[in-house]
Amino acid sequence: MHNIVPLLLPLEGDTSWPPSAASFNSRPLFPGLGIDWVNNHMMQAVIGALLVIAIWLIFSHRQTVVPGKRQFLGEMAYNLVRNSIGKEILGSEFRPFMPYLVAIISFILVNNLFGELFLFMFPTFSKIGYAYGLALMSWLLYNAVGIKKYGFGHYMKKMTLPDGVPVGLWILIIPLEFISNFVTRPITLALRLFANLFAGHLVIMVFVIGGTMLIESGTLFYAAAGGVSILFSFAIFALELLVGCLQAYIFTVLTAQYVSSAIAEEH
Amino acid sequence: MNDQGQGITVVSLLLAGLLLYGGAGWLLDSWLGTRLFTPFGLILGSALSIYVIVKKMGGVKS
Amino acid sequence: MLLEIGGSINMIGYALATLGPAIGVAWIFASVINGTARQPxxxxxxxxxxxxxxxxxxxxxxIGIALAFVL
Known part of the structure; x- marks a missing residue:
């Protein structure tokens, strides 16, 4: 039974009981070469990015007016993002943002599905640095778009001063709005993605590692409970599949939402 | 602004107000060695956040 | 296997403190759904x-989570 843990949790740093934040530590891929930043989780993210590029290249390769099956599938996936996120939230100005939205939803989706894919079994965004990186890109995007549309001064005024606040309260309200729009927004964006995947993966580790320990305990009753626990971890994997898709969608919707609020006219 | 936008605005304003003024109160407390400013800052922060939210959302006249 | 429970009692307090807001938020949006059904x-x-x-x-x-960490 000793091979269940490496099969179900191959990329974890530490598989001792109880699972903790240390279980999410990365391992350097080439130890001793001075390039310890090339670790297994970073390599997984790179593989995810290459996979996304490959998938969209295959979809868009040799397009025809009457789409074949392959092109039809690609257009369906693209239309889903365009209609339910782009047009719905950004209105008529959705077109320039579509490449970013499609890229980010496919990248997050692929990396979240790695959490349920054999050989990887680790959602990349359960390490918070990767989620911060994505949120930083969205932050740069919506601020750049707002500054480009309104100019720096007008954009800052629009983002930090709501209408109808008396002058005496400005000194209290301006820092509050500044923190709200430029600090808590991107941080909650990253934390939402990270926390869902981190918690889900931690639950999986509890079931898999705990179940293995129960099976190896030698008592028949405990071993049966451990078997049920391993089986139940597959139900959690199914739940994580749902959570992964949902969080990819939500991250993209919120990015579009922030862009939309940065370019929206004051009312 | 649509529903999702309103929800996000409300939550991020509340978090910002409580973090900013509660954090300021906590810093004052650990500097002066008192225990008074943290609750004061938290209440001030939540009051200001709710004020801004009322300003932004309360403009809907039916 | 030794069973041990560690951690801070503040988190139990925070868990209790979330119950009220949870019910409150649920009630607010349940009322909105009800009202929308009656008068869209x-x-x-x-x-x-x-x-x-x-x-x-x-x-x-x-405020509950802030005080759970600060106090």
């Missing part, structure tokens, strides 16, 4: 008020 055209006005009520209630939950 009043949805905008109801949501505006609901967000303000949501903010007042949610502030309690956020």
């Amino acid at each position: 055209e009043a949805r905008g006005a109801m949501l505006g008020t609901a967000w303000i009520g949501f903010a007042v209630v949610e502030a309690l939950a956020i």
Whole structure:
């Protein structure tokens, strides 16, 4: 039974009981070469990015007016993002943002599905640095778009001063709005993605590692409970599949939402 | 602004107000060695956040 | 296997403190759904008020987590 843990949790740093934040530590891929930043989780993210590029290249390769099956599938996936996120939230100005939205939803989706894919079994965004990186890109995007549309001064005024606040309260309200729009927004964006995947993966580790320990305990009753626990971890994997898709969608919707609020006219 | 936008605005304003003024109160407390400013800052922060939210959302006249 | 429970009792307090805001938020949006079902055209006005009520209630939950870490 000793091979269940490496099969179900191959990329974890530490598989001792109880699972903790240390279980999410990365391992350097080439130890001793001075390039310890090339670790297994970073390599997984790179593989995810290459996979996304490959998938969209295959979809868009040799397009025809009457789409074949392959092109039809690609257009369906693209239309889903365009209609339910782009047009719905950004209105008529959705077109320039579509490449970013499609890229980010496919990248997050692929990396979240790695959490349920054999050989990887680790959602990349359960390490918070990767989620911060994505949120930083969205932050740069919506601020750049707002500054480009309104100019720096007008954009800052629009983002930090709501209408109808008396002058005496400005000194209290301006820092509050500044923190709200430029600090808590991107941080909650990253934390939402990270926390869902981190918690889900931690639950999986509890079931898999705990179940293995129960099976190896030698008592028949405990071993049966451990078997049920391993089986139940597959139900959690199914739940994580749902959570992964949902969080990819939500991250993209919120990015579009922030862009939309940065370019929206004051009312 | 649509529903999702309103929800996000409300939550991020509340978090910002409580973090900013509660954090300021906590810093004052650990500097002066008192225990008074943290609750004061938290209440001030939540009051200001709710004020801004009322300003932004309360403009809907039916 | 030695069973041991560690951690801070503050988190139990925070867990208790979330119950009230949870019920409050649920009740607010349940009322909005009810009201929208009865009178769909009043949805905008109801949501505006609901967000303000949501903010007042949610502030309690956020104060709870802040105090759980600070105290």
